[in-house]
Amino acid sequence: MASTPPPPSRSALSSKAHRYRMLSSLLSLLDRYLSWPLPPGPSVEIAIPSTVSKSPGLIQLYFFTAPSKPLCPRKQTSPCPPRPVLINFHGGGFSIGHARDDARWAGTVLKAYPEAVIVSVNYRLAPEQPFPVALEDGVDAILWLWQEAQKYNLDKARFVLSGSSAGGNLALAVPFRLHEELQKKRWASMRGEIALAGLVVFYPSTDWTRTRKERDATNPISAQKSMVSPSMYQLFDDSYLLPAGLPKRQGTGRTDMSHPYLSPGLAPASLLHANYPPAVAIYTCGWDQLLVEGNTFRERLGGFVEEGKMGRVGGFVVEDVAHGFDKKPSFWRGNQVRERMYGDAVNQLKAMWKMD
Template sequence: MTRLSLRLKAFLVRTIQSIFTLFDLYFSHPLPQRVSFTRKIKSTVSSIPGSIDLLFYTPPSYTKSSSKTVKKHLLLVNFHGGGLTIGHAKDDARWATSVTNEASAVVCSVEYRLAPSYPFPVGIEDCVSAVLWLWKHADEFNLDISKTAFSGFSGGGNLCYAVSIRLHEELERLKREGKLDAGLEEGKVVSLVVFYGSTDQTLSRAEKDASNPNLIPTIPPFLFKLFDESYLSSNPDLISPLLSPGIASDEVLREGLPDRLVMINCGGDQLLVEGERFRQRLKGLGKVVDGYVVEGVGHGWDKKPTWKGGDKKRDEAYAFAVKSLNGVWSLV
């Protein structure tokens, strides 16, 4: 497809997808929390200038007070899904609500720039820029950045791995070149929460489908084609750890990823096998990887409007992930 054709198709799909999201966020009960406040920031890491929005969800106990007597709030940075081509930072409002209800944590969902206008690696660099900005402005928002965690769904799950690795590279570069901003307090990424994230871009969609005999198709092939042609239009090397963390070197994974992770995969997903393979590999490297496979569901099952019916499997998965996060936060 031409770049113009990709943009037109992406615009159409985004419009349709936003309608389904509206049904979920405004007509499916119980309703999730609304955005508490937003900030617009510049993407400082990307070579392509631009701005991105940060959406904040805060717990009932939230206060901006920087008084030493007031406990700082934990920080979870979230990356939405959509093949890095569609989707919005509001898509994960239900997940953010689960976190703010059960933890004294602020959730910041990043509205990174999307392909095909901004292909790989712009979205990753936008998210790294967001993390650095949050760390620099931690006092303003009363955040404990020594306990930063990332979360993401689908393409956003891949971003969890990629942003963690790219952030490590950026910090090392700044230190090496003596350019670490004096106003930046370096935080620490202590956990990733990944919902059905991709880990191996070298595999074709057909190979991914064939790997799971219990496949439950939920995304039509033309959408996968749109995602792949849009995000990969910069012709990157598919073995890059920022695209395929599942085949990255042991050194990259040891240094670039935190010691504790949560992985929630779908039993009927084309990404199941590569995700579970990556889980075992990380465990073999000494990482602690919580999580499980949600049986009987396909990719993105938790994003469907439920009206008044609710979704028990979704609620259980979110509760498990928050419990695991709280466990990590209590240890560090």
């Protein structure tokens, strides 16, 4: 019987991830600087210290604001109402990508709601920082923004999370880890103040109990149409899912891939009711290996609406597109399918933010 090959070393994974990061950066540059209409760049960058993770470091926050409404500390005499906030997590398999990659999504939101503040979180990447660092960096970003809300004139009642792919997984899982963190004594004064207004996610992973092959089997066309190679998927999984740091089943010590921090789509109903905001929107791609699990979770949440336990569930299947289709450079052609998806998501935000 052939022996199982040893897992790749962290240094080998890091070297491979670095090469993919360079390619990802090039594609992002082509989208942001050579594809029309050009999206905005961040107006402010702020580095905050990590406090939740056991791995110390800095987390970069990229703020996108309309030119006419820059981010600045609020003056005591300012008559401006507090501003709605969208906290975004980029995609890239937890191993590549950058907070600037979602500039086009941020620009679409700002065009509709120039008073909004979009904060894209440059969470730390695997394999250098495997699970649960990215998740905990997301919690840190939310807590810091809540603490600084008065200074920057942010509306604590209108914080929405968004994300695509791996970032969508984070947006769906962060509320659970946030709840755990708020049980600590140091956050006692903020517990009653903190509540999310909504979640907007694009083609998220929601069920890590399935292997990549099993995911492909749920939607066979995904293997033919995917823009992500099997070797890249393997890099993502090997980098992020370091066995030593993964959740364990109580009493057995075995890895629990169904844990809500990894597989939010499998979270118990009681946990979802206690930690999710009243409105969620999930968009999935017709040629994606994550199609079925994303649709299943959206349908499950929709059942809570029918039971009167959730206010609104939106989103839809974007047919005939592959995972990450909205991040491809479109150059002069534009991307009408992307604009339709983003346009619907902006309408979802309108309800979450209670905009007139």
